[in-house]
Amino acid sequence: MKLNIAVLPGDGIGPEVTAEAVKVLKAIGLAFEHTFNFQYGLVGAAAIDKTNNPLPEETIELCENADAVLFGAIGDTAYDIDPDAKTRPEQGLLRLRKALGLHTNVRPVIAYDDLLNKSSLKVKQIKDTNILIYRELTGGIYFGEKKLSEDGNTASDICEYHRFEIERIAHAAFKAAQSRKHKLTLVDKANVLESSRLWRRTVLQLAKEYPDVTLDFMFVDNAAVELIKKPKQFDVILTENMFGDILSEEASVIVGSIGLLASASRGDKHAMFEPIHGAYSKAKNKGIANPIASILSAAMLLDYFNLADEAALVREAVDKSLKLHITTPDLNTKYDNISTSKVGDFIEDFINNPEETNLN
Amino acid sequence: MKLNIAVLPGDGIGPEVTAEAVKVLKAIGLAFEHTFNFQYGLVGAAAIDKTNNPLPEETIELCENADAVLFGAIGDTAYDIDPDAKTRPEQGLLRLRKALGLHTNVRPVIAYDDLLNKSSLKVKQIKDTNILIYRELTGGIYFGEKKLSEDGNTASDICEYHRFEIERIAHAAFKAAQSRKHKLTLVDKANVLESSRLWRRTVLQLAKEYPDVTLDFMFVDNAAVELIKKPKQFDVILTENMFGDILSEEASVIVGSIGLLASASRGDKHAMFEPIHGAYSKAKNKGIANPIASILSAAMLLDYFNLADEAALVREAVDKSLKLHITTPDLNTKYDNISTSKVGDFIEDFINNPEETNLN
Ligand SMILES: CC(C)[C@H](C(=O)O)[C@@H](O)C(=O)O
Numbered sequence A, B: 001m002k003l004n005i006a007v008l009p010g011d012g013i014g015p016e017v018t019a020e021a022v023k024v025l026k027a028i029g030l031a032f033e034h035t036f037n038f039q040y041g042l043v044g045a046a047a048i049d050k051t052n053n054p055l056p057e058e059t060i061e062l063c064e065n066a067d068a069v070l071f072g073a074i075g076d077t078a079y080d081i082d083p084d085a086k087t088r089p090e091q092g093l094l095r096l097r098k099a100l101g102l103h104t105n106v107r108p109v110i111a112y113d114d115l116l117n118k119s120s121l122k123v124k125q126i127k128d129t130n131i132l133i134y135r136e137l138t139g140g141i142y143f144g145e146k147k148l149s150e151d152g153n154t155a156s157d158i159c160e161y162h163r164f165e166i167e168r169i170a171h172a173a174f175k176a177a178q179s180r181k182h183k184l185t186l187v188d189k190a191n192v193l194e195s196s197r198l199w200r201r202t203v204l205q206l207a208k209e210y211p212d213v214t215l216d217f218m219f220v221d222n223a224a225v226e227l228i229k230k231p232k233q234f235d236v237i238l239t240e241n242m243f244g245d246i247l248s249e250e251a252s253v254i255v256g257s258i259g260l261l262a263s264a265s266r267g268d269k270h271a272m273f274e275p276i277h278g279a280y281s282k283a284k285n286k287g288i289a290n291p292i293a294s295i296l297s298a299a300m301l302l303d304y305f306n307l308a309d310e311a312a313l314v315r316e317a318v319d320k321s322l323k324l325h326i327t328t329p330d331l332n333t334k335y336d337n338i339s340t341s342k343v344g345d346f347i348e349d350f351i352n353n354p355e356e357t358n359l360n
């Protein structure tokens, strides 16, 4: 297979972790005789620095013409704390999601057996947790009209949803549930929000088409508790943009490190793959960033093109690295100084030679 | 002191837990020679059933004329799952908060030494956690304009904030931090929301008046993680209405049971005290509801009137009940069948006779 992959490393630790994901994809390309071409584009603070624009036109074109996008991370402390910044790195990511129509964001939350003791939660509670979060990604309060009054004393954001926006991701989530444990939980705040009631109504209607899926509902405040108290009760979670942001990041505590969580963002024509963690500027260039989230995002990219054996091999390599404690400091207790690139090297070696790779 | 207290038991387990809080307040009244008068009003599903209105005019008047309001809980499964319900129990609570101008909601999150092993989190992580959450309660997306298009295909909610709404609660939060560990964390989503940027700007400005308080900022998605991973880093958290809803409920996992979390809602003229848990209709009339959150809300009521010794005695009684495992099943492992009212009785006995009370 021939694939053109646009790579947007972005800010902070983005470039470091993305480099490892590219390394892994190259190894897969070699091992399975695929032609993967990588073309790099600017986004975020990196793009602001060079072009004064968090999402240059060139980057959009690059992504539109690519088969898939591999995204690093975005954000920079300089902009984070300044509420008056004129341009923001995040605009690059948000506009890109919109430009490519990436409405369906999928975030798996899996408790690895070898990492159970790394979690903030008690082992018995999290063992065997396997949740798939479907987060709507191009609607809601992130994209509704924003206003600041002239006197600067009033500010507002609109959370708006259209039925079709809910339907397209809901279908995807129901189908995912059908291939899993047949359970779908819609998280909303339908006791207060009109937009949430539209979610509930729409999903209730669609449910008739999926009689083999058990649908239940949870208010977002309660879901924030249940995710921690009984994560195993969930199979597929479906929710709107901002609730999905909060809950999927919260869910990282189950897994032990946010440096492990991957995501796929799919639209009708395009797809993008990115770790759910942010830019973590503090960790930049220290070689301590965990590349697993980015590497597992690359595995989701392979899945997207039905390269199932390839994706499985990447995941096997990741599992092996975790089992052997070839991990960055966020997870490591056994060995010191295992750097970002060392983890990538191990996974690359494993792909080249699955039978023989061990600690080297 | 003479106090007229409006009691709104509400729905589900609300009446049961409120009865215990009233029992405790009566005991305090006797012990300290105060005259506490209790007058009861309808709210929520209970009010809809009788008057077709979740907040009858009478109830508003009762509360306006009272010195304080003791609130139970609200919500009913029948309405919860129906996105098309014409009236909702929650409207009663939301309208009441607005009618009484209860803009400042204070929610303490304290890890009790005797309950450390009840938490979903590891003991070393939560020991000594003591957080005070300031949640704005009468603004934001809960109260902004709500729309449903005629064809029913588009729904929206506006999140709007005015500078004065932010300032009044921010002052209160800064002052609270001054009397504690001098740290204030503003939680927002300023990288995406205009309203969050107004929060950040306003709070940054006010910070100049509180040079002895260290101010920091956290995005809500990240806060949802940090609350679990490192709860001890927080002193006072300040946030807007919906984020406060999600985070304060999430924080209950630290404490071991949401049945322990109390809150005070203060306005310029009125004050209301309520457990943060909901109606839990499933537990209704089973005698298993934990009355501690309601009883500790009564303690916050006493604080509000500067009845410090009285409040301290209630808290001492609660501590004692926890230490002796006189607790409902959500916390209990040692004794079976300790009911809601038995917990209240123990606390009442302790207040009547602090020196002698033990398991009876
Ligand atoms: C950077 C930010 C705008 C983004 C979001 O909130 O969507 C991030 O937190 C994420 O979850 O991908």
Ligand SMILES: CC(C)[C@H](C(=O)O)[C@@H](O)C(=O)O
Pocket: A191, A192, A221, B074, B075, B090, B093, B094, B245, B276, B278
């Ligand atoms: C019942 C509901 C409207 C309410 C809220 O979200 O404010 C509750 O969850 C709370 O936190 O007091």
